[in-house]
Amino acid sequence: VDSMDKSVVRIAVDAMGGDYAPAEVVKGAVQAAQRGGVEIILVGPEDRVQAELSRYDVEGLSLLVHHTSQFIVDGESPARALRAKPEASMLVTARLVKEGQAEAAVTLGHTGAAMISALWVLGTLEGLQRPVAGGVACFLAPQTMLLDLGVNVDCKPRQLLQFAAIGVAYARSLLGIPEPTVALLSNGSEEGKGTERVKEAHQLLKRSGFKFIGNVEGWDIPAGRANVIVCDGFVGNVFLKYGEGLSRALAAWLQERLAGLLPAQELARLGQELGGLLELEEQVGGGPLLGVKGVMVVGHGRSRAPAIEKAIGQARLAVVNRLVETIEEEWRRISRS
């Protein structure tokens, strides 16, 4: 989708977030700038960021530095740290979006802190208390996105309907599916299956106007039975992390099982590919916080330059494909219902 679009998107990048900040963040940003289609604003202490930039030939690249001396340190309590450091790089990154100086924000810092920054600075949609985590969770089914993946637990039926609205917009703008099908994750395909809340959500979804195909079960996720599958963040989180654990355990199993049958290098590649299929962050390098009034992509803390470049690409795509606006449209539609 993005290769077709030549428009330049201005993206603020938190240079101090993630395990390898600022070195790998700056490296990833330089690579993204080289690729084109973006103007990058690196947010962090000017001297440290410039020191990293000096390692590369950045002549002619759209790379700016926005100075701030504060940043969140690993191990700090997110809310307390953000309150104590109003000029923390993560908050400033979000603020650049709020003030219109950037069209999207990218951070690899602590997910909880990113949520709070998005909430404080950008705000969420009317009636939504926290951002929603969602995305393609199993790349055996790349046209299927799942949400919530761990932020919102103990969801009321109405929230599951809201997830559907967000998911439909996500599938439309980021997966390029004009009329996404929607399903509800349950412990049986029949309408009467599920927890009390799931059963109520089923009724709401039936009347929603979405292309609701009913309940789906665990095996329907890798099979890609629907484009949008909604579930409580508790279930989504268990599911997502099971995939990650399985990817590691199966890679180890394949290493041992196929030792001698395939060259070691081939086996290592196979393990990596498995990670790409089952681990969200490995594949996309991050995802946008959903339901937030602005684009803010949060990548995994252990990201290195290639994943950071991908996260920046994700942010660009979200802007070009009008993710936030599309979510707002669907949101208004269900709010009237």
Place this chain on the structure above:
Amino acid sequence: VDSMDKSVVRIAVDAMGGDYAPAEVVKGAVQAAQRGGVEIILVGPEDRVQAELSRYDVEGLSLLVHHTSQFIVDGESPARALRAKPEASMLVTARLVKEGQAEAAVTLGHTGAAMISALWVLGTLEGLQRPVAGGVACFLAPQTMLLDLGVNVDCKPRQLLQFAAIGVAYARSLLGIPEPTVALLSNGSEEGKGTERVKEAHQLLKRSGFKFIGNVEGWDIPAGRANVIVCDGFVGNVFLKYGEGLSRALAAWLQERLAGLLPAQELARLGQELGGLLELEEQVGGGPLLGVKGVMVVGHGRSRAPAIEKAIGQARLAVVNRLVETIEEEWRRISRS
């Protein structure tokens, strides 16, 4: 464990349950009888069961037929069918256990119908409304059992404690672990993470006297972080079915990915082994209904003879290792707390 024990266990087998009944059921029963350590009572229409038996040399094997002309047909509503057919093979199979004519029951019929049969005929432990489904759900971690896997949804915190008691007994008698560790599945390892009910269950488990190691996350399941992992049946079911779907999807992916690199036969075997790792029924051929006052093993409807033989082996093991008595002991212990 069972190879050490020479005692003979009398097992009633519902000859009319499962997609390939009675042919494959009888075949699996004959194989189990040949293996030894069991006396089999095949429950079903005498003529049909005898016709199947006549295909094998059963001379000297402990195989009896208990006649009943009624049985449940595929597609019938379980409760209605069982009410209309008081002599249905599934009910009679359970009744033989209740009356002491057999020590364990095995059926491959509809799981819902098996639950109801167990409930009506054998009954559940004091305070337990429905049987509990549990077992080793991911064979990358063969010393880890998960429950509930789909029967009990919307569980109260007290139920999760009950699952722990059942799980500890299961791990002790069927997995041979004297002091099993117990964990609570959640969306974060910290004590404060989870739904309201999970947080309350955490407090109950802390005071339970079990070797409770706290919350575990999705990736801790294949890693085998605890011997007993408890969760609501809604979550367990999604998880279990995701593993099954993933196994199929990954087998297909490996087939394609390794085509030309490995012989076709080797690839087919790899796919099967993957099924053995991720699909509950493939590996054990069935599991006992837990919390029932008697051993009743329910196998998958699509089981063929080898899986049926395994289900019979499971039933034998549950009797020899005093599964029901061990569950009752743990049950009494938490009931006093």
